[in-house]
Amino acid sequence: MSSRRVRSTYDKSPYIPVGTAEEVSIGAAAIAVAIRATGAQVVAIETYPGVRTEDLTAIVDQLQPDLVVDVAQGYRTPADLNALVEDDLTDDPIFGRLTARGVVDFFDPAGLDKLRATVAEARGRVVVFGTGATLVGHPDLVVYADLARWEIQQRQRRGEIGNLAADNTGERASLLYKRSFFLDWRAADRLKTELLDHVDLFLDTTTAGRPLLVSGDAVRRGLHLAASRPFRVVPFFDPAPWGGQWMREVCDLPDGPANYGWCFDCVPEENSLLLGFGEERIEIPALDLVLHRPTELLGERVRARFGEEFPIRFDFLDTMGGGNLSLQVHPLPSQIREEFGWGYTQDESYYLLDAEPGATVYLGLREDVDPEQMLADLQDAQEGHGDFPAERHVNILPARKHDHFLIPAGTVHCSGAGSMVLEISATPFIFTFKLWDWGRLGLDGLPRPINIGRGRRAIRWDRRASYAERELVNVLTPVGKGDGWRSERTGLHPAEPIETHRHWFDGTAPHNTDGSVNVLNLVEGEEVIAESPTGAFPPFVVHYAETFIVPAAVGDYTVRPHGPSVGRQCATIKAFVRP
Numbered sequence: 001m002s003s004r005r006v007r008s009t010y011d012k013s014p015y016i017p018v019g020t021a022e023e024v025s026i027g028a029a030a031i032a033v034a035i036r037a038t039g040a041q042v043v044a045i046e047t048y049p050g051v052r053t054e055d056l057t058a059i060v061d062q063l064q065p066d067l068v069v070d071v072a073q074g075y076r077t078p079a080d081l082n083a084l085v086e087d088d089l090t091d092d093p094i095f096g097r098l099t100a101r102g103v104v105d106f107f108d109p110a111g112l113d114k115l116r117a118t119v120a121e122a123r124g125r126v127v128v129f130g131t132g133a134t135l136v137g138h139p140d141l142v143v144y145a146d147l148a149r150w151e152i153q154q155r156q157r158r159g160e161i162g163n164l165a166a167d168n169t170g171e172r173a174s175l176l177y178k179r180s181f182f183l184d185w186r187a188a189d190r191l192k193t194e195l196l197d198h199v200d201l202f203l204d205t206t207t208a209g210r211p212l213l214v215s216g217d218a219v220r221r222g223l224h225l226a227a228s229r230p231f232r233v234v235p236f237f238d239p240a241p242w243g244g245q246w247m248r249e250v251c252d253l254p255d256g257p258a259n260y261g262w263c264f265d266c267v268p269e270e271n272s273l274l275l276g277f278g279e280e281r282i283e284i285p286a287l288d289l290v291l292h293r294p295t296e297l298l299g300e301r302v303r304a305r306f307g308e309e310f311p312i313r314f315d316f317l318d319t320m321g322g323g324n325l326s327l328q329v330h331p332l333p334s335q336i337r338e339e340f341g342w343g344y345t346q347d348e349s350y351y352l353l354d355a356e357p358g359a360t361v362y363l364g365l366r367e368d369v370d371p372e373q374m375l376a377d378l379q380d381a382q383e384g385h386g387d388f389p390a391e392r393h394v395n396i397l398p399a400r401k402h403d404h405f406l407i408p409a410g411t412v413h414c415s416g417a418g419s420m421v422l423e424i425s426a427t428p429f430i431f432t433f434k435l436w437d438w439g440r441l442g443l444d445g446l447p448r449p450i451n452i453g454r455g456r457r458a459i460r461w462d463r464r465a466s467y468a469e470r471e472l473v474n475v476l477t478p479v480g481k482g483d484g485w486r487s488e489r490t491g492l493h494p495a496e497p498i499e500t501h502r503h504w505f506d507g508t509a510p511h512n513t514d515g516s517v518n519v520l521n522l523v524e525g526e527e528v529i530a531e532s533p534t535g536a537f538p539p540f541v542v543h544y545a546e547t548f549i550v551p552a553a554v555g556d557y558t559v560r561p562h563g564p565s566v567g568r569q570c571a572t573i574k575a576f577v578r579p
Contacts, residue, residue: 008249008250008251008252009526009527009543009544010250010251010252010543010544010545010546011232011543011546012234012235012251012252013234013274013281014231014232014233014234014274014546015274015275015276015281016222016225016226016231016273016274016275016276017225017276018218018221018222018225018275018276018277018282019218019221019222019276019277019278020277020278021277021278021279021280022278023214023215023218023277024212024213024214024277024278024280024282025212025213025214026210026211026212026213026280027210027211028058028059028061028062028211029062030213031059031062031203031211031213032059032062032063034201034213035059035063035141035143035201035213036063038140038141038200039140040125040139040140040141041124041125041126041140042119042122042125042126042128042137042138042139042140042141043063043065043125043126043127043128043139043140043141043143044128044129044133044134044136044137044139044141044142044143045059045060045127045128045129045130045133045143045144045145045203046130046131046132046133046134046142046143046144046145046191046195046199047129047130047131047133047144047145048131048144048145048146048147048152048188048192048285049131049152049163049164049180049184049185049188050147050151050152050155050156050161050180051145051146051147051205052155052160052161052205052208053070053130055145055205055208055211056129056145056205058211059203059211060127060129063125063127064125065124065125065126065127066122066123066124066125066126067118067119067122067124067125067126067127068126068127068129069115069118069119069126069127069128069129069133069136070129070130071107071115071128071129071130071131071132071133071135071136072130072165073111073115074107074108074111074112074114074115074132074136075106075107075108075111075165076106076107076108076111076165077108078165078166078167078168080108081106081165081166082166084101084105085099085101085105085183088101088182088183089178089179089182089183093174093175093178093449094174094178094430094449094451095178095182095339095340095430095431095454096178096179096181096182096183096340097182097339097340097341098182098186098340098341098342099182099183099186099187100186101183101186101187102187102190102191103131103132103135103187103188103190103191104132104135105187106131106132106164106165106187107132107135112135112136115128115136115137116136116137119136119137120137131164131188132191134191134195135191141200141201142195142198142199142200142201142216143199143200143201143202143203143213144192144195144199144201144202144203144216145203145204145205146192146202146203146204146284146285146288147205147206147285148206148234148270148271148272148283148284148285148286148287149180149185149269149270149285149287150236150264150270150271150272151206151272152180153173153177156173156176156177156180157173161176162176163176163179163180163183163184164183164184164187164188166179172444173444181430189287189291192288192291193291193308196220196288196291196292197220197292198216199216199219200215200216201213201214201215201216202214202215202216202218202219202282202284204282204283204284206272206283212280212282214275214277214282218275218277218282219275219282219284219288220292222273222275222282223288223289223292223293224293226273226289226293226297226551227289227293227296227297227551227553228296228536228537228551228553228554229532229536229537229538229540229551229554230530230537230540230542230548230549230550230551230554230557231273231540231548231549232266232546232547232548232549233265233266233267233268233271233272233273233286233549234271234272234273234274234283234286235251235263235264235265235271235547236263236264236270236271237251237253237260237262237263238260238261238262238263239257239258239259239260239261239443240259240260240261240262240322240443241261241323241437241440241441241442241443241448242261242319242322242323242324242325242326242417242440243257243258243259243260243261243262243318243319243322244259244260244261244318244319244320244321244322244417244420245259245260245318245320245321245322246318246320246321246353246354246420247260247263247316247318247420248260250544250545251263251545259318259321259322260318261317261318261319261322262315262316262317262318263315263316263318264313264315265314265315265316265521265546265547266312266313266314266315266519266547266548266549267310267313267314267315267427268285268286268287268289268290268310268549269285269286269287269290269309269310269427271285271286272284272285272286273285273286273288273289287310290308290309290310291308293551294308295552295553296551296552296553297310297517297549297551297552297553298310298311298516298517298551298552299513299515299516299517299552299553299577300515300552301515301516301577301579302515302516302517302552302577305497305577306343306344306577307343309427310427310517311344311426311427311497311498311517311577312424312425312426312427312498312517312519312575312576312577313348313423313424313425313426313427314422314423314424314519314521314547314575315422315423316353316420316421316422316423316545317350317415317419317420317421317423318420318421319415319416319417319418319419319420319421320354320356320418320419320420321418322417323417323438323440324362324414324415324416324417324438325414325415325416326414326434326435326436326437326438326448327362327388327390327394327412327413327414327434327435327436327437327438328412328413328414328432328433328434328435328455329409329410329411329412329413329432329433329435329455329458329459330345330346330347330348330407330409330410330411330431330432330433330458331345331346331409331431331433331454331457331458332345332409332410332457332458332460333345333409335454335457335458336431339454340431342431344426344497345409345426345431346409346425346426346427346431346432347407347408347409347425347426347492347493347495347496347497347498348407348423348424348425348426348492349404349405349406349407349423349424349425349491349492349500350399350403350404350405350407350413350415350419350421350422350423351402351403351404351405351421351422351423351424351490351500351521351523351573352399352400352401352402352403352404352405352419352420352421352422353401353420353421353422353523353545354401354419354420355399355400355401355403355418355419355420356417356418356419357418358398358418359398359399359400359416359417359418359419360396360397360398360399360416360418361396361397361398361399361403361405361413361414361415361416361419362390362394362395362396362397362412362413362414362415362416363395363396363397363405363407363411363412363413363468363472363473364394364395364411364412364413364463364464364465364467364468364472365393365394365395365412365461365463365464365465366392366393366394366395366464366465367464367465367466369393369394369461369464370393371459371461373393374393375452375456377389377392377393378435378436378452379452381436381439382436382450382452387438387439388435388436390436394412395464395465395468395469396416397468397469397473399415399416399418399419402523402524402571403473403474404473404474404475404490404491404500404502404573405472405473406471406472406473406475406491406492406493406496407425407472407493408472408492408493408495408496409458409495410458410459410460410463411460411463411468411472412435412459412463422521422523422573424492424498424500424519424573424575425498426496426497426498433451433452433454433455433458434448434449434450434451434455435450435451435452435455436450437450471493472493474490475489475490475491476488476489476490477489479501482507482509482510483507484505484506484507484508484509485503485504485505485506485507485508485509485510486503486504486505487501487502487503487504487509488501488502488504489501490502490573497577497578498575498576498577498578499575499576499577499578500573500574500575501573501574501576502523502571502572502573502574503559503571503572503574504524504569504570504571505559505560505561505569505570505571506561506567506568506569506570507560507561508558508559508560509558509559509560509572510556510558511550511556511557511558511559511574512555512556512557513550513551513552513553513554513555513557513576514576514579515552515579516552516576516577516578516579517549517550517551517552517576517577518549518550518552518574518575518576519547519548519549519550519574519575519576520542520547520548520550520559520572520573520574520575521545521546521547521548521572521573522542522543522544522545522546522570522571522572523545523571523572523573524544524569524570524571525544525561525565525568525569525570525571526543526544526563526564526565526568527541527542527543527544527561527562527563527564527565528541528542528559528560528561528562528565528570528572529541529542529559529560529561529562530542530548530550530557530558530559531557531558531559531560532554532556532557532558533556533557533558534556536554537554541562541563542559559572
């Protein structure tokens with residue numbers, strides 16, 4: 001690697017201080033005491049899909065209720081549910097259509113009526129649990145057992161859970177994820193949005209055998225604090241077929257995996273958020289903040305454009321000591337709307353945090369590309385008739401530290417080996433069409449899905465070498481300067497909704513959110529501090545390579561070198577939604 005650091009300062013467990021440890025009940029017995037103390041007779045434990053039944057039963061047993069109702073008894077049969085949602089799921093191994101259905105649709109109507117009648121006729125303490133528990137009767141107390149999507153994916157990979165009402169535990173993890181993405185999570189998020197203002201108690205079952213309970217008011221207090229100051233979500237790291245070694249060192253990751261290929265450092269729909277109560281940490285999905293405080297977090301105009309969705313994604317792609325990423329293309333806006341029901345596409349960019357000598361990026365097509373020949377060569381390679389000759393068709397550019405490559409939808413691209421990429425993009429998640437994966441297998445030993453058919457409809461054949469070098473590489477425009485700082489626009493492309501500014505500074509650099517959530521990464525320097533000119537939020541320290549979010553409601557803020565970086569030049573890259 002071209003950068004070596006004596007010690008890592010990267011914080012893998014950032015949290016927001018909210019309250020004291022006395023506000024948290026720990027373990028099933030203490031949680032049952034806290035629930036009984038409310039005096040509630042009908043308790044609904046609403047669960048996000050992926051919460052394990054065994055993590056609830058210990059608590060339910062401690063409550064010693066007169067009646068226990070598992071709402072799964074009222075679900076449709078798996079066959080009936082599959083028939084109902086087949087148009088959303090499709091037979092594609094990766095892609096479906098975003099469902100418009102809600103949790104109520106997972107229930108057999110007669111089964112739901114029966115559950116409601118059972119609860120209405122019951123006497124004594126009643127506990128109703130499962131996804132959709134709040135749809136059964138009128139509970140006196142709502143407990144919400146929440147879970148971040150990254151943890152759900154880990155449980156799916158380990159074969160611990162299947163999908164909601166699907167009876168498919170142990171199925172291939174990619175298929176479980178697909179069904180979660182297009183069906184389960186969409187329905188559950190609609191119900192969660194209705195409940196967030198009214199939840200009485202939040203239950204954190206992320207760590208098996210150690211459930212944590214805190215009041216709904218305490219969680220909402222934490223979400224209010226997060227929406228009013230800079231904060232970080234909890235990053236997660238994963239190996240990949242092409243993965244490298246840079247993050248292992250710089251982010252101080254454990255030995256074990258052969259590599260770490262990627263990291264979600266700011267994808268609130270997938271990451272979790274830690275709320276600090278003394279030494280205790282309540283882990284909730286960062287998505288809860290997006291759903292509960294969308295205007296303060298995103299800004300009014302951004303919310304009007306994207307809804308209750310976080311529109312900016314920062315993630316890491318590590319090929320330092322690894323291999324090329326898959327050659328790929330993202331769908332055009334019309335394609336993603338028509339085929340998947342998503343309102344915007346994955347325009348993106350590669351910002352090079354680091355690069356080895358000779359590193360390259362594949363970006364756009366050669367001037368002499370023959371589209372039909374390229375597609376034929378891709379198909380031949382997919383069918384096992386030799387490797388795809390990428391250098392014959394695709395434009396290849398040198399990649400150096402701090403280069404910024406813009407990748408509007410429709411542009412064929414991938415990072416080559418020897419690069420540490422900070423990927424900055426819009427956030428439609430999984431809508432990537434792989435064209436060629438260099439003949440590799442996935443970590444599960446199976447071929448990774450290739451999408452030449454969808455990809456050919458997305459490729460902009462006019463995005464060739466001259467266009468890429470003129471419009472997509474280090475397109476820098478000075479924006480401002482002052483005492484100890486200067487800023488420059490680095491992208492993104494005019495076709496993309498997101499813009500990025502890089503600030504170089506050894507003094508105090510001024511910023512303003514200008515009505516949009518800001519996402520920043522410290523791309524040069526060991527440590528900086530973000531501050532409010534009016535003291536509106538506590539000073540916030542950021543370390544090298546850490547991504548942090550500044551809510552739109554913050555308005556004015558500054559960033560300056562701190563600690564070991566005082567007197568040295570630092571740099572941040574900032575993304576926001578254009579007016």
